[in-house]
Amino acid sequence: MNYTLSADNTSITFDGTKLAAEDSPLFGKSLTLEAITHQTLRIHTKKLHVHDSYAIEKLPTAKGSFRIEEKDGFVFLYTEYLCIRVDNALFIDIYDADGKLLCADYTGSVPAPETMTPQERDQLAQEGHVVPEENRSYSYQVRKALSDGECIYGLGDKTGFLNKRGYDYMMWNSDLPHPHVENPTFKALYKSIPFFMVHCTEYSYGIFADNPHKSFFDMGYEDNAYYCFSATAGEMDYFFMSGTLPEIIASYTELTGRAPLPQLWTLGYHQSRWSYSTQDEVLSVAQHFRKNNIPCDAIHLDIDYMEDFKVFTNDNDRFPNLTVLSDRLNDMGIKLVTIIDPGVKVETGYPLYEEGIQKGYFAMTSDGDVYENKVWPGDSVFPDFTSEAVRQWWGDQITFQMKHQIRGIWNDMNEPASFNGPLPDDVVFPGDPDTASLTHSDVHNVYGHLMAKATYEGWKRLDSKRPFVITRACYSGSQKYSTAWTGDNQSLWSHLKMSIPQLLNLGMSGMPLIGTDIGGFGANTTPELLCRWIQASCFAPLFRNHSAKYTRRQEPWQFDETTLEIYRKYVDLRYRFIPYMYDLCYEETVTGLPLLRPLVLHYPKDPAVFECNDEYLVGDRVLVAPITDQGARSRAVYLPEGEWVDYWTGVRIEGGKYILREAPPDMCPMYILSGSIIPNYPAMQSIEPDNIDTLRLLVYPDSQGNVSPYRHYQDNGEDFQYEQGSYNLYEFHLDGEKNIAVKNLHTGYSPYKEIDIDWR
Numbered sequence: 001m002n003y004t005l006s007a008d009n010t011s012i013t014f015d016g017t018k019l020a021a022e023d024s025p026l027f028g029k030s031l032t033l034e035a036i037t038h039q040t041l042r043i044h045t046k047k048l049h050v051h052d053s054y055a056i057e058k059l060p061t062a063k064g065s066f067r068i069e070e071k072d073g074f075v076f077l078y079t080e081y082l083c084i085r086v087d088n089a090l091f092i093d094i095y096d097a098d099g100k101l102l103c104a105d106y107t108g109s110v111p112a113p114e115t116m117t118p119q120e121r122d123q124l125a126q127e128g129h130v131v132p133e134e135n136r137s138y139s140y141q142v143r144k145a146l147s148d149g150e151c152i153y154g155l156g157d158k159t160g161f162l163n164k165r166g167y168d169y170m171m172w173n174s175d176l177p178h179p180h181v182e183n184p185t186f187k188a189l190y191k192s193i194p195f196f197m198v199h200c201t202e203y204s205y206g207i208f209a210d211n212p213h214k215s216f217f218d219m220g221y222e223d224n225a226y227y228c229f230s231a232t233a234g235e236m237d238y239f240f241m242s243g244t245l246p247e248i249i250a251s252y253t254e255l256t257g258r259a260p261l262p263q264l265w266t267l268g269y270h271q272s273r274w275s276y277s278t279q280d281e282v283l284s285v286a287q288h289f290r291k292n293n294i295p296c297d298a299i300h301l302d303i304d305y306m307e308d309f310k311v312f313t314n315d316n317d318r319f320p321n322l323t324v325l326s327d328r329l330n331d332m333g334i335k336l337v338t339i340i341d342p343g344v345k346v347e348t349g350y351p352l353y354e355e356g357i358q359k360g361y362f363a364m365t366s367d368g369d370v371y372e373n374k375v376w377p378g379d380s381v382f383p384d385f386t387s388e389a390v391r392q393w394w395g396d397q398i399t400f401q402m403k404h405q406i407r408g409i410w411n412d413m414n415e416p417a418s419f420n421g422p423l424p425d426d427v428v429f430p431g432d433p434d435t436a437s438l439t440h441s442d443v444h445n446v447y448g449h450l451m452a453k454a455t456y457e458g459w460k461r462l463d464s465k466r467p468f469v470i471t472r473a474c475y476s477g478s479q480k481y482s483t484a485w486t487g488d489n490q491s492l493w494s495h496l497k498m499s500i501p502q503l504l505n506l507g508m509s510g511m512p513l514i515g516t517d518i519g520g521f522g523a524n525t526t527p528e529l530l531c532r533w534i535q536a537s538c539f540a541p542l543f544r545n546h547s548a549k550y551t552r553r554q555e556p557w558q559f560d561e562t563t564l565e566i567y568r569k570y571v572d573l574r575y576r577f578i579p580y581m582y583d584l585c586y587e588e589t590v591t592g593l594p595l596l597r598p599l600v601l602h603y604p605k606d607p608a609v610f611e612c613n614d615e616y617l618v619g620d621r622v623l624v625a626p627i628t629d630q631g632a633r634s635r636a637v638y639l640p641e642g643e644w645v646d647y648w649t650g651v652r653i654e655g656g657k658y659i660l661r662e663a664p665p666d667m668c669p670m671y672i673l674s675g676s677i678i679p680n681y682p683a684m685q686s687i688e689p690d691n692i693d694t695l696r697l698l699v700y701p702d703s704q705g706n707v708s709p710y711r712h713y714q715d716n717g718e719d720f721q722y723e724q725g726s727y728n729l730y731e732f733h734l735d736g737e738k739n740i741a742v743k744n745l746h747t748g749y750s751p752y753k754e755i756d757i758d759w760r
């Protein structure tokens, strides 16, 4: 066969001109396989060594290598863990070291696409139905066989269930006003994270199809025998990762990066609402929290604080002094976060607009004019975040937040969303003088990602604190710069239910710091829905209640005393568990594992958890089984193998079975894996790391009295001094009977005054 092997045996290129069939997507191309590690392969048709990824800042220098063998007309490539068989039509089958087939190119038949006459299309459209797309054209399409028992996880924020198999998705960042349901008319949401994992009891593998163009992921929808991924433009370039699910997530986040440690207070409770329209209203919201004894660390200002929706401005009538507002909130332990949209208002005299025009920082029409569309400010222009200079300039605007002591930025509308139809595909993003200009179709899916990068890097230049950014649109790798929320859900039970698999799949897609709008954004919440939502979201890393203007208000005191009490109970619970969650953040920086995990991550051999949509683990030892049905007062809970302790009653239950758990309105079933230590904080109204001098350890010995050692991380929760060693790492372990000993693995920060042990 016709191939070239690199001198160091790390990559091999096949000449497709001679090999691939004329109807093969590889026809006339070269196919390169690189051993990124012994477990991770890169498979692409780009020119050798070209690497232009938005997700991966630096490709790890290959640590794997191939041993090559030609046999029976195939080329076999061996790494330590994998065997790749390439046939003479360039179909690739990948086996593990024991010869078990993991992933095979699908070579069977494919159904012919359904055809429709123009009249049929017209009729459908007339009755208001959505007309199916005409045949798509692809720059490549990869089709891989699916076997029985395989489930598919990942793909970012897509609607539906934990297992993506049987559904069809699109990557095209979209702001959709209609309810996000599992079989959406449009198959895309706000984020494009083209990474998924295939899993069954026998093996798992992951694929990261790194291409920001509009792309499609048919996960066995067209035919249960295969899945395929394709894109409308760009070269095929995908990574294959083998190992256990946690190992695959580690490999994926090694490539695309990990979320840095957040500021501790960002794990607290956030209150938001689109409509907080005056300083007094914001102060009154803060006072309500304090009066009602509900912990709160942040209030978010939606677009209402701006002057005519101009970004990096404030309305002088309604928000005359943001600095004073910040000060007064700070006295109550509450921080301000402001929304920022990418659209810049077209207005003579508005410095941001004028400067951007003068410097050529905005996207252009194909005719060379500045491109305008409509967003909140009316006619608006769009910064070209593909340009380093523009990102720098945008980041410099954060002096506005600095000046007013605002502590975080919430990036909205960065798909980018637009009111006057979508941006045409040929809108030009000129880039920097030394880079080629790109079009909207090239950069749409990375627009929000690059805006997040600009925000993160700008914040970091201006402030010593860890930047707190929230973004709506994402691409793979956005976790390096930003947390994310799931956009405009609605106050629907179905959306509460969906929030669990959505957060779990986002977590498995490398985004650990995420949340949904608690209570639902659009439509009107009910007290019961709100209570169940705060319970289900109690451990969501981004813990924010947010709602739309003109909907029923949903701050916790808007209803009755019972609602308030239930709400308070779960916000209190959240604050107790913050040190545990912060430990998981620390762990994530090392392993890439998310805080919220589907059961399958830790019980990969138990098919009973493969499609568990309504329970999750926090780390590996806290299991939460929220109620997500209106009127439900009990539910079936699946406890995987091991002994579990009911958090509320202390009752011990042997797992590997379903149990029925009573769940009255104030009850969110929770279980702790026996043998665990869980760190807790004392009750507090907001997080002031300097004042936290007591740590409480909940200790749950197993039936033999054993307790697994636990590592706890502590630092000032605010800046980057930990990078210079200013942190403590403790190990708590059982020492003799009923005694927990503390070992200091690293000391560099003022320790707790007291560590209480609470035997359970």
Ligand code: MIG
Pocket: 273, 274, 302, 303, 339, 412, 413, 472, 487, 488, 521, 546, 547, 548
């Ligand atoms: O077109 O800023 O998802 O959280 O409240 C709506 C107003 C624009 C969409 C965001 C939502 C926010 C809202 N924004």
